[in-house]
Amino acid sequence: MDDVWNYRAWEDVLKTPLVNAAAPGSRVLITTRDEGVARGVSAIWPYHHIDTLATDDAWLLLKMQVLSSEINENHIDTLKDIGLKIIQKCGYLPLAVKVMGGLLRERGGLHRDWQHVLDDSKWSRTKMPDELNYAVYLSYEYMPSYLKQCFLYYSLLPKSRIFTMDEVVGMWLSEGFIHGNSNDLEELGAHYYKELVSRNLIEPDYSYVNLWVCNMHDVVRSFAQYMTKDEALVAQDGNNDILAKLGSQKFLRLSIETNRSQSDELDWKSLQAQQSVRTLISTIQIKMKPGGSLVNFSSLRTLHIECTNMAVLVESLHQLKHLRYLALVNADIYVLPGNIGKMKLLQFLDLCGCTKLVNLPDSIVKLCQLRLLSLPEVSMVPRGLCGLTNMRRLNMFPAHLDGDWCSLDELGPLSQLRVLVLTELENVSASSFAANARLGEKTHLIKLFLGCTSKLGDDGLVKKNEGVSEEEQQRIEKVLDKLCPPPSVEYITINGYFGRQLPSWMMSTSMVPLNNLKTILFYDLACCTQLPNGLCQLPNLQFLQVSRAPCIKYVGTGFLQVAAASFPMLNELILDEMVEWEEWEWEEQVQAMRHLEKLVLSTCRLRHVPPGLASNTRSLKILDLNYVEHLSYIESFPSVVELIVNDCPDLERITNIPNLQKLNIQNCQKLKVLEHIASLERMVLEDYSMEKLPEYMRDIKPRNLQLFCRLWLLSAVAAGQSGTEWDKFSQVKHVKAYARDGDNQRKWYVGFKY
Known part of the structure; x- marks a missing residue:
């Protein structure tokens, strides 16, 4: 459909049988184009987006991919002529341009390297189907x-x-x-x-x-x-030719996944002919019958299978003599075979989601080649784990009490650990067990997860039946104090902790030299009353997140420590669901977070952002505020280029953000003032309760506007000059507006281009 109407006929268009017959979830596109004084409107249904780039945008994208510490922007600009020729060969497709950018960065910044890529004959290889991308092929050919x-x-x-x-x-x-x-x-x-x-x-x-x-x-x-079509079969259940291919061709690798539009199960017998297969990956339910076995798959190196009814096959696992990687995900099994210890070459064992598997067999400690063991959430590990000294990654290890089962003591000899995930630390009866784990001696440890069972409910507050005694708080504090990581650690997560203060090794008075620490995440800190004051000294900390800490109402100067520049390399800070947090003290003279680029504040009662935040964070590019309950204004952020405000009920004013380019406003009904944001390029305004466009729209001039609103407001916008809202958005060059049609969830779309 490509008819042309005058824009005044929009309401007639809205009533046409074609539009009203649109299926749920479909979209109608109305575009306008500049034709002198008069402007026409064309309707297209359904709408298909042509994903190509303008020349300047394509060149900018290519430059972004090529930039590196060895190749600077000025040097890349000297190669623009040849770069544009490469972009032309990419058809201006974003993916192709990105892939070529990655290749050119790997090749280096010399003119002859780029010319060699441009002149390569593989751009016109004839044996490859037309629908495949030659830029990807070229990148592949240049790989080692x-x-x-x-x-x-x-x-x-x-x-x-x-x-x-x-x-x-x-x-x-x-x-x-x-x-x-x-x-x-x-x-x-x-x-x-x-x-x-x-x-x-x-x-x-x-x-x-x-x-x-x-x-x-x-x-x-x-x-x-x-x-890989001659060696590997990638298929979905419900695909009619799976059985034919399985019966007629031998593959080295099989990958079968669920087609969600169909739910046919594959019969295990149909796989039995693939006796040469080295990798079998399946995320579908497979029909199992008594007598099913893995014995035919003697060549298997990798088996990843997500199937609830795996019990039939489990008994034959030990016959896979060459198996290195075994993942039984969400399997409905109660036991592993007692002879699993015979799988001498097994290096990776993932039992994630096998919730009915409570006790592991004693022979599991004979798997001396294990490099990874990922346990179910509730499991009992037999004693002897200390002998698995090749272990690099141990996930979901339960910190049970001492007795017949493995406890924290047995982690002591595992000196090769790179990743360690500990759970149920509330069950550790004495800090001496934690000390025996000897975490500080594990010089290869990179990632550490310390977890307790959370005491918080969905509202972010302590559950009424989860009271914490002072004795319990003191015990968990002592346990975590003894789980001090080595200097090699780069990533720490603490989850469900209920002590009143975080471990002493995070406090300034006794800070261990965690100079390699780059990422810290805190989740569900039920009783902590303050953030640790030692983090700001970490020289390489780049990412910090605190989620759900209901007892923190005030963040004071101790968090930043006035004596020295704090958080020297912090790049991203997320403070999320600190539901009682009201005040953040940070004076302008306190230097901190000079490299911060992204800040997210979500679900709190903060009344204002502190003066030091705006004046110190000169690298801040993205400011994301979600349900900051009492915040009334945002102003004077000179470096911010993207601002997101979502469900801030008391927000009234956004002003003096001179470099702001992208603005996203959702459900901020009290917002009245939007000024001194002269660089604004793109704006998204979403509020399905709006009866009319806000008055502040008159004061801004974004190049692009996306509007999500009621259907009748969309109609008023689409009426153009004859509508009541025209003078609020007439200065915008590109407008796209969307609406939902009540319970039908039909989506309507109107676009203007000047």
Whole structure:
């Protein structure tokens, strides 16, 4: 449909059978284009976005990818002519430009390197299907061989599930892709993983820190799967040709995931012919019958299976003599076979989500090659774990009392640990058990998680039936004092802690030299009354998050320590659900957080941001405020370029943010003043209760406006000059407005372009 109406006919358009017949969740696009004085309106349904870039935007994107400590912006600008030719070959597609940027950064900043990439004959390879991207192929061809196999393997991972860096690296190790000193294999695998990120072939999920989770773009995935089509089968249940392929071709690797639109189960027998398979990854429910066995899969190195009815197969696990990696995720099993100790080559054992598996067999302590053990949330580990001295990662280790089961004492000899996750620390009866774990001697430890069972409810307050006695508080404080990490640690999480103050090794008076510490996360601090005053001295701390600390009402000068510049390298600070927090003291003369780029304040009662915050955080780029209950104004942040305010009920004024480019306002009904933000480029305004556009819209001139509102307000906006709202947004060059149609959840869309 490509008819043209005058914009005054918008209400007639809204009533057309085509629009009203739109399916739930569909969108209608109304665009306007400048045609002199008069402007026409065209309607297109459904709306399809063409994902290409303008030349300047494409060049900027390429530069962002190429920039590094070795290649500066001025040097890149000297290569612009050749860079634009490469962009042209990429078809101005963002993904292709990003991938080429990653390749060019790896190649270096010399003109001949870029020219070599531009002239490469692989841009016109004819054997590859047209729908695959040649920029990805070119990047692949320039990879070293060790990285190619890791990249191709990543494409096997089901999209429907999150895989962490540790899991991916463990699979690579199990397949023999990583060679080197046995002590450094995980570190080398992490380096390969980060190299794929650097090349933009996998993309970080920024809801996780430290590249912990990444995703692979569908276009990149399709290419990688095409390159492995003769060796690997990636399929979804319900795909009609799975059985045919399984019956006619032998594969080295199988990856089968759920197609959520279909729920057909795959019969285990249909997999039995794949006797050469080295990797089997399945996230679907597989039909099991009595007599099912793993005996046919004698070549398996990696088995990741998510199936509740695994009990039939468990008894034959010990027959997988070559298995290195075993993940039984969410399996409905009560026991592991008593002879699991016969799997002498097993290096990675993940039992995450096997909630019915309470007791582990005694023979598990005979798995001397284990590098990773991830336990169910509730489990009892037999004594003898101290003999597994190859262990690098121990997840969800329960700190039970001494007796017939493994306790904290047995962690002492595990000197190779890189990652340690301790749970149920409230069960430790004496600090001496914690001392025997000898954490301070584990010189390779990088990540440490210290967890207690949370005493907070959904409202962020202590549960009524979870009172904490003074004796319990003192005991848990002593336990954590003895779990002091070594100087090597880079990442610490403390969860569910209920002492009145955090461990003494986080306090300035007795601070251990945690000079490598980069990330700290606190969750559910039920009884802490103040933040620790030693953190500000950490020279390399980059990320700090405090979530749910109901007893903290005041953050004072001790947090920043007046004597010296505090938090010298802190990049991101998140203070979330400190539901009783009302005051933050920070005077302008107190120097702190000079490198802070992102600040998130959420679900608190803070009445104003302290003077020192605006005057000291000269690198602050993103300010994100969510349900800051009593905050009435935001002003004088000279460096902020992006501001998000969401559900701040008392916010009345935003002013004097001269470099602000992106502004997102959601449900701030009292906001009346928006001024002195002359650099504003993009604005998002969301409020489905609005009866009209706010008056402050007259005082700003963003280039782009996105509006989420009621359907009838959308109609008033779409009426253009003849509507009541025209003078509030007529100065905006690009307008996109969206509305929902009541309970039907139909979405309407109108766009203006001048």
